[in-house]
Amino acid sequence: MIVHIDCNSFFVSCERAFRPDLRHKPVVVLSNNDGCVCSMSTEAKLLGIKRGDPYFKFKELARTQNITCFSGNHKLYNDMSSRVMDTLRSIATNVEVYSVDDAFIKADTSMPLVEYGNFIKKKIWQDTCIPVSVGIAETKTLSKIASHFAKRYKAYNGVAVIDTTEKAKKAMSLLPIENIWGIGRKLTIRLRQLGIKTALQFAEMPQTMIHQILNITGERTWRELNGERCIPYEREATGRQSITASRSFAKDIYDIEYLREAISVFAAIVSRRLRRQHGKCTELYVFLETNRFHNDTPYMCKT
Template sequence: MFAHVDINNFYASCQRLFRPELEGKIIVVLSNNDGCVIARSDEAKALGIKMGDAEFQVRDLLNKNGAYIFSSNYALYADMSARMMNNLARYTYMLMVYSIDECFMAIDHMPGVDLEEYIANMRDAVVQNTGLPITIGVGKTASLAKFANRAAKRARKKYMVLDTMDKVDAIINDFDIEDLWGVGFSYYKKLTAAGIMTAGDFRRQEPGWVQKQMTIQGLRLWRELWGEQCHVLNDLFERSKAICSSKSFNTYQTELCYLEEAIATYTATVASKLRVQESMALNINVFLRTNKHRKDHDQYYPSITLKLPFSSNSTAELTKVALQALRAIYTPGYYYMKGGVTAIGIVPAGEVQYDVFTEYQGERQTELSGLMDKINARYGKGTLRVAIEGYKKHWIMKQDYLSPNYTTRWQDIIKPI
C-alpha cells in the first residue's frame, strides 16, 4: 500500500499559519521578481485568479477585493516542508519527497492495523504538530494513491483510503481524465479526441492501444489503475539529470561585473545541490536572456556549454568554468533580464574515476566544499562564499511583498504581545 500526502494551498497556508487573521481572506503568492501568480488560496481561486496570471494584469482586481499579496519566501516554505516530512517519516519505513509540498509513503507490512484509523490518526498528529492542512490518499499503487488524494479533495474530505478495487471502481468513472496523474496537456487532447473523458474510460481501453498512444509510461499508468504495481518508490525519485539555477534580475543588467556576480551565485547554488544528492557534473551550461516582450530593445539569447576538466561538485571549480562561459557569450550593448547556470551530465560522486595522470586535488576540493556547507548551514546561506559573488547585489530579484522568515531568522521569530 502507498500513501500520497500533500499540503493544501501550501504557500498560502504557510502565510496563514503565522497570521491566523488571514483565514478566509484572499491570498496570492507571486513568482520571482513578483512577476506572476504561482499560488492562490481557495478564496483567490473563487475570485477567478488563475495560475500564471501576471501581477500587473490582476493588480486592480486584487486591490479592489482586499487581497493579501506575498512575494515567494522560499526559506520559510522549505523549512515548513521539512517539518512536515519529518513528522510523516515517523509513520513509515520509506518516505520519498516528490516535491516541496508532497510525498509518497510506503505503508504496507502492518498486519492487524485498521488503515482508516491509522491514516486519520497520522493526519491529525501532523496537522497538530505543524499547523499545515494536508490531504492523504491511499491506494495499492502510487498512481492509485495519487488518484485517491485528488478524489478526496474533490469530495472535500481530509483523506481517502482505496484499499480494495471495489472502492476504486465506485469513483473512477466520475474522475475527469485531465486530473489523472501522468496525463499532461498533449495526452489530454489526444485522449479526449478519442472520446476518453474519465479515468474509467481510460482504464477500459486495450493495453496495446494505450502503449501505442502514450508509450510505456502510459501503459504503466493503465496497469497501476488496475492495481498492478509498476512504480517502486525509488524509481520515482531518480537522481536529477540536470540541475539549474536561474532568476530574472530586478532591473536590466548591462555590465559584465554584475552579471559575473549573478552567475557565480547561481553556480554556488547548483554546486550545493550537487553535493546534497552526492553527485558531480561533467558539463556546465550558462545562458543569458533579454526581454522578448520589449520591442524597443534588440534581442539576444546566448547560451554555451563547456566541459569540465574533471567531474566536480566543487563551488570553486564550477564557478571558474561558469565565468569562462559567461565571458564567452557576453556582448555589451544588450539589456539582459535573466541569466542561469545548469549542471549537465550528472554522475554519482562515488563512481568518479580518475586516471593515473590526473592532477586534480579532489580530496582537497571535497573538504573545502564540505567546510563551506557546514558554515553556511550553521550561520546562514551565503555566510561563506566565493568573493566574486559580491556583497551588495544590484541584480537581486524584487520582493516587495516578502513576509518575515518566522522559523529561520532570529529577528523574525514571533514575539508575545
C-alpha cells in the first residue's frame, strides 16, 4: 500500500509551531512582498479568504476579525519541511518527497492501516508540531484522494484508508473531476463537455475512449484510479549525476513573487537531496514552461 502524507496549511502550521496561541484562530501567510495570500488557516477560509487574494482587498477584514498575517518566511518553511521528512525517514526506508509539504512512503508494516496512519500523524506532531493528513491506498493517485478526504472530513480524524473497491468507488463518486491529481484545467473542461463530472465517471470511461482523448499521463491517472500502479515510485537521489525537482502548478500562475517563492522551494529540495548524497554541483538550471494544453496561447519553454 502507498501512504500519502500531506501537511495541513503548511506555511500557517509552521508559524503556529512557534506561536501556539494562534491555534484555532484565523491566520494567513502572505507572499514576500505581502502582495497576496499563499496559505491560510481553516478559520481564515471560513471568513472568505482564498489563496491568491490580494492583501489590500481584505486588509480591513483582517483588522476587524483579528486575522494574524505573516510575511512568508521560506527559510523557516524549508527547515520545517526537512524536519517532517526526517521524521518520515525514521519511520520508513522508502520516502519520496513530492513537494515541500507532502510525501509518499510505502506501508511496510504489520499494523492495521488506520493504526499505522495514526502512528505517522502522531509521530510527526510529536517531533515537529506540524499537523498532517494521511491517505493510504493501493496507488499514488488513490492515496492522494484518501488524504484529500482525511483533510476535509473530521470523521476521519486525519487518516483515511481506501483498501476496497467499494471504498474507492465511494470516494471517487464524491470527488469532482478537477480535484484529481494529474487532471489539469484544460482536460477538466474537455471531460465536462463529455458529461464527466466526477472521478468515478472518469474511472468508468471505456479504455477505447481513454486512448482517443488522453495522452499517456492521463491514461496513467485513469489506470491508477482503477487500482493499477502506473506512476513510478521515485527513491531519493543516491549518487545520481543529476537531480531534478519539477512540479506542475494546479492553476496558471501570473504572480511573479509566487513564482519566485516556488522556485526557491524547489531549489531547496534539490539542495537537500544533493547534501544527503554528499554530492557537489557544477551547473544549475531553472526551466519554466507554459501549459501546452492551452489552445488560445502559444506554448513556450525557457531555460
